Amino acid sequence: MVTAQEHGHVLESKLRTVASELLKEKKVDLIIGYSKGTIPQRSSPYIARNPADTSNFIWNNLGYTNLAKYLLAKRKKKVDNKEVDLKIGVVAKGCVGRAINQLIVEKQVTRENVVIIGIPCNGMIDLNRIYEAVGTKEILDIALVGDDIVVKGRGFEKKLPFNENINTLCKACKIKTPPITDVLIGESNNLPIDEKFQDVIAFEKMPANEKRDHVQQLLHDCIKCGSCRQACPFCYCKLCFVDQNKPVWFNKTFDMNDILVFHLIRSIHLAGRCVSCGACYGACPIGINLNELTRKLEKLSKARFDYVPGMDLKTPPPMMAFKLDDDQGFILEE
Amino acid sequence: MARGNIGEFFLALKDEYDIYAPVRSSGNHVNFKKVSSADEMTLDYLNTTIPPKEIWFPRVETLFEYEIHGQDIKVMPPRVSNERETIIIGIRPCDAASFRLLRKFFDYGTFKDDLFKKHEEKIALIGLKCNEPKKTCFCTSVNGSPHKKEDFDVALTDIADKFVVEAITKKGENILQKLSFLKDASGADLEKAKQSAIKAEQAITAKFDVNKAANIVNDNFYNALWEEISTTCLGCGSCSFLCPTCHCFDVVDENDYANHRGRRIRTWDTCQSTLFTLHTSGHNPRPSQKERCRQRIAHKFCYYPNNYGVIGCVGCGRCIIDCPVNNDVRDIIQKINKIKTTQ
Numbered sequence: 001m002v003t004a005q006e007h008g009h010v011l012e013s014k015l016r017t018v019a020s021e022l023l024k025e026k027k028v029d030l031i032i033g034y035s036k037g038t039i040p041q042r043s044s045p046y047i048a049r050n051p052a053d054t055s056n057f058i059w060n061n062l063g064y065t066n067l068a069k070y071l072l073a074k075r076k077k078k079v080d081n082k083e084v085d086l087k088i089g090v091v092a093k094g095c096v097g098r099a100i101n102q103l104i105v106e107k108q109v110t111r112e113n114v115v116i117i118g119i120p121c122n123g124m125i126d127l128n129r130i131y132e133a134v135g136t137k138e139i140l141d142i143a144l145v146g147d148d149i150v151v152k153g154r155g156f157e158k159k160l161p162f163n164e165n166i167n168t169l170c171k172a173c174k175i176k177t178p179p180i181t182d183v184l185i186g187e188s189n190n191l192p193i194d195e196k197f198q199d200v201i202a203f204e205k206m207p208a209n210e211k212r213d214h215v216q217q218l219l220h221d222c223i224k225c226g227s228c229r230q231a232c233p234f235c236y237c238k239l240c241f242v243d244q245n246k247p248v249w250f251n252k253t254f255d256m257n258d259i260l261v262f263h264l265i266r267s268i269h270l271a272g273r274c275v276s277c278g279a280c281y282g283a284c285p286i287g288i289n290l291n292e293l294t295r296k297l298e299k300l301s302k303a304r305f306d307y308v309p310g311m312d313l314k315t316p317p318p319m320m321a322f323k324l325d326d327d328q329g330f331i332l333e334e
Numbered sequence: 335m336a337r338g339n340i341g342e343f344f345l346a347l348k349d350e351y352d353i354y355a356p357v358r359s360s361g362n363h364v365n366f367k368k369v370s371s372a373d374e375m376t377l378d379y380l381n382t383t384i385p386p387k388e389i390w391f392p393r394v395e396t397l398f399e400y401e402i403h404g405q406d407i408k409v410m411p412p413r414v415s416n417e418r419e420t421i422i423i424g425i426r427p428c429d430a431a432s433f434r435l436l437r438k439f440f441d442y443g444t445f446k447d448d449l450f451k452k453h454e455e456k457i458a459l460i461g462l463k464c465n466e467p468k469k470t471c472f473c474t475s476v477n478g479s480p481h482k483k484e485d486f487d488v489a490l491t492d493i494a495d496k497f498v499v500e501a502i503t504k505k506g507e508n509i510l511q512k513l514s515f516l517k518d519a520s521g522a523d524l525e526k527a528k529q530s531a532i533k534a535e536q537a538i539t540a541k542f543d544v545n546k547a548a549n550i551v552n553d554n555f556y557n558a559l560w561e562e563i564s565t566t567c568l569g570c571g572s573c574s575f576l577c578p579t580c581h582c583f584d585v586v587d588e589n590d591y592a593n594h595r596g597r598r599i600r601t602w603d604t605c606q607s608t609l610f611t612l613h614t615s616g617h618n619p620r621p622s623q624k625e626r627c628r629q630r631i632a633h634k635f636c637y638y639p640n641n642y643g644v645i646g647c648v649g650c651g652r653c654i655i656d657c658p659v660n661n662d663v664r665d666i667i668q669k670i671n672k673i674k675t676t677q
Contacts, residue, residue: 037660039470044660045566065659069568131361136379138468154466221359223384223393225604227570231658243609251588252601253394283658285572286383287361 004061004162005144007122012059014185015091018117019054022089022183028115029077032070033091034063040142041127045070057091061125061144061166064282067091068099068233071109085113093121094190095277097178098310099233102273105316108236118181120189123162123170124278125149128287130165133158168199169278169291179311193308197299203292215260215293221286222259228290229266231283234273241265267293272301272317275310335497339515340372346512351421351458354389356382366422377424377492380468381650385578386422386429390453391436391602397449397585399597412597417452421509423460428473428648430461430485432578438642439581458505461486465530470651472540472664478649480538481531491527498527540664544635544645547670551636554673555628563666564627566659571604573653573661574630579646580604605629631666 002010015033022028035046035056043063048054067090075086092100097116103109125142130151141152149160163171174195177188206214229235242250242262250261267274267290274294281289301307305318335343347353348370355375357367364379366386396412433454440450464471464480473479483489487506491498498519501507510516519527574580584603589596603610606627611620620626638646647663654662 038662038665039655039660042658042660047565065566065568070566128361131363134362136358136362136364136376138380138466140469221363221365223575223602225571225575226607227568227572227658230568230570243607245586248586248589252584252586253588253599254601279658283568283570283572285576285656287363 003144003146004122005146008059008061008144011119011185012057015059015117015119016054016057018183018185019048019057019089019091020051022115022117023048023051023054027087028089029086030075031057031089031091031115031117032067033057033117034059034065034067037062040139041130059091059119061123061162062142063093064124064279065231066096066099066233066277066279068096068103068109069231069279071100071103071114072233072236085110087113087115089115089117091117091119092178092181093119094173094176094178095121095275095310097180098175098275099277100178100310101180101313102275102310102317103233104313105310106234106273106320111313115182116178116180118178118184118188120177120186121170121173122176122189123166123173124282125162126165126167126170127282128289130160131287133160167278167281168289169276169281169295172197172199172295173276175308175311180313195299195302195308197295197302200292200296200299203296215264216256218288218292219256219259219263222254222263222288223286224254224259224262225285227283227285228280228288231279232270233275233277233279234270235266263290263293267297270294271297272305272307272319273309274298335499335513335516337495337497340377342515343513344369344372346514347421347509350419350512352418354386354420354422356424366425375424377462379424380464380466381426381429381652383652383656384576385432385650385652386425387432387436387578387581389420389422390433390450390457391440391581394599394601395449397598397600399595401595403594417456420453420457421460422457424462424490425459425486426464426650427461427480427482427485428471428478428650429578430459431473431478431482431648432650433457433459434485435579435638435642435644435646435648436581438638438644442642458487458509459485460488460490460506460509462490462492463531463534465492465534467534467538468651468655469539470654471538471649472542472651473649474535474538475540475542475544476645476647476649480534491530493523493526493530496523498523542664542668543671544647544667545639547631547635547667548639550670550673551628551632552640554670557673559669559673560624560628563631563661563669564623567606567623567627567661568659569606569608569623569626570658571606572656572658573663574604574606575602576652576656578648578650578652579634582610605633627661631663631670635667635670 019031031048034043036058037044045065076083077086104111137153139153143150147162149162151158174191174193177190251258307318354366355369356364356379357374358364358376363383365382365384369375399410401408440447467480487503489500501510582603583600585600587598612618634646
C-alpha cells in the first residue's frame with residue numbers, strides 16, 4: 001500500500017511535468033492549480049502561464065478552494081483582433097471535476113475551453129479537527145509523514161492519523177478522481193457509488209425541535225460575510241437573493257432568523273447540484289460546517305431522483321428539469 | 335497581581351461594569367464575549383478570530399425608528415437599553431490600536447458619530463501585552479509593538495505566575511483604585527516584564543516598509559499589479575469582516591409593513607462585494623475584483639495616511655490567516671514596494 005505521504009509526492013512531480021508540457025505544446029493558455037501557501041494550513045490557488053511557472057504547482061491535502069469557481073470568469077485573449085476565449089487547464093480532484101461537469105450542464109462553462117487535469121484525491125485535512133487537537137496554539141507546520149498528519153508549533157508536536165482527520169465529506173467521498181478527464185495523473189481511485197450517508201443519519205433521527213436547535217447552534221457564530229457563497233462554484237447568480245433590494249426579500253441583521261434564511265435558502269438552491277467539495281467549509285473564517293445542511297439535500301436528491309451531480313455532461317439536475325408526465329399531485333390538492 | 339487573583343478581580347468590578355473577555359468556543363476559536371466570572375475566560379490565547387471592534391462598532395445598530403400612517407411620518411430615536419460602563423479585558427495591543435484608528439474615522443472634524451461616541455465613552459481597555467506573537471503578526475511594521483501599552487487604559491504583562499499591572503490613563507487609575515489586592519511590583523518582576531518585551535519584539539520576523547506604499551499607490555492607480563493580486567480573489571470579504579480597522583457599513587430600512595412602522599439600521603459591509611459601489615443608475619465604478627482589491631489596500635496604506643496621518647492597519651494578521659485563497663497582505667505590500675516609481 002502507498003502511504004498518504006507517498007501518494008501526494010508522486011502526484012506532485014507528475015503534475016508538474018504534465019502541466020509544463022501542456023503549456024509548452026500550447027494546448028492550454030493557462031493552468032489553474034495550487035501553490036504553497038504563506039501559512040502552513042492553506043494552499044494557495046495559483047495560475048501558471050508559462051512552462052517555468054509549473055514548478056510552483058504543489059499537490060497536498062490543503063487545497064480547499066474549488067478551482068472550478070475560476071472558470072466562471074470569462075477570460076479572453078485577442079487573436080487577429082478578435083476576442084477568443086482562453087483555453088484553461090484545471091488541476092482537478094474528483095469534486096472539482098464534478099463541479100466543472102455540472103457547470104457545463106448548467107451552461108456556465110464551455111467544454112472546449114477546459115482541459116481537465118484529473119488527480120486521484122485522497123481527502124482534505126479537516127482543519128477544525130486539527131485545531132480541536134492543538135487548541136489555541138499557533139500551527140507552524142503541517143506535513144504528512146507516512147499515514148499521519150504531523151502538526152508542529154512552539155513547544156508541541158502532534159501526530160494525528162490521516163484517515164481519521166480528513167473532512168467528513170472526504171471520508172464519505174466515492175468519486176475521488178474526476179469522472180471525465182482530458183489528462184489523468186496517476187490512476188483513478190474511484191469507488192462504486194453506494195452512498196450510505198452515514199453522516200446525516202444522526203441528524204435525521206432528531207425530532208423537529210432538536211433539529212431546529214441543532215441548526216441554530218451550527219449557525220450561531222455566523223458573521224454573514226458570504227465567504228461560503230463566494231467560494232461555492234454553484235453560487236454564480238448575478239444578484240444573490242439576499243442582496244436584492246427591489247423588493248427586499250430578507251432583512252440584513254444578524255438575528256438568527258436572518259442568518260437561518262440565508263443559509264437554508266442557499267442550501268436549497270444547491271439541492272441536487274452540490275458536489276460536496278467542502279469549499280464553503282474551507283472558506284468559512286468561523287469554521288461552520290455547512291455541509292451538514294447540503295449533505296441532507298444531497299441524500300434527498302439521490303433517494304428521490306437517483307441523481308448524483310456532475311457525473312456526466314448532459315443530465316440536468318432534478319430541480320432544473322421537468323417532464324410532461326411528472327407527478328404533479330403535490331401541486332393540486334383536492 | 336498574582337495569577338490566582340483574577341477571580342477577585344472580577345468580583346471587584348462586575349457589579350459596576352459589563353466585562354468582555356476572551357472565551358474559547360471551539361477548535362482554535364477564541365472570541366470576546368460578555369462574561370460574569372473569571373472561569374469563563376482564557377488569557378492563554380494568541381488573538382481572537384473576530385476582532386473586538388463589534389463592541390464599539392456592533393454588526394447591526396439602529397439609527398432611528400419610524401411610524402408611517404398615510405402622510406403622517408413619525409421619526410423616533412432608537413430604543414436603547416441603558417448601556418453600562420464596559421471593560422474589555424485581555425485585548426491585544428493591535429486591537430487596542432484599532433480602537434484609536436476608528437476614532438479617526440468616527441470622530442473626524444465636524445463629523446461626530448453619536449452611536450460610536452456613546453460606546454467609546456463607556457469603554458475601558460485592560461490590555462494584555464503579547465509574549466508570543468504569531469508568525470502572521472506584523473505590528474512592528476505598522477508602528478505597533480507586541481508590548482505597546484499606550485492604547486490601553488490598564489496594561490497587563492504576563493510574567494508566568496503573576497501579572498504586572500500598570501495604569502496608563504486616568505480611566506485606568508480609577509479602575510485600579512477599586513482593586514485592593516494589588517501589590518507593588520518588585521524590581522525582579524519589572525525586569526522580567528522588560529525581558530519579555532524584548533523577546534516578543536524579536537519574535538516578529540515579518541518586517542517591511544509600508545510608508546512608501548502611500549505614494550506608490552497614488553502614482554500607480556492603473557498598474558498591472560492590481561490585476562495580478564486579484565486574479566484568485568473570491569471577493570468573499572473575510573478580510574474586511576475580520577479586520578479590526580475596517581469600518582464601512584451599509585444603511586438599510588427594515589419595514590414592518592403590517593404594522594406601518596420600521597427602523598433604519600446600519601450593518602457591517604465590505605468593499606469586496608459587487609454591491610458595495612453599485613449605483614442606482616446601474617453604473618459600478620468598481621466593476622471587478624481588481625478595483626476592489628486595490629481599494630482595500632489603498633484605503634489602509636494610502637488614504638488613511640493621507641487623510642488622518644496614520645496607517646490604517648494594525649498588523650494583526652487576521653486577513654492573512656482567514657483568506658480562503660491565501661492572498662497575503664505582506665506579499666502585496668512587498669510587491670507594491672517593488673513597483674518602480676516614476677519620480
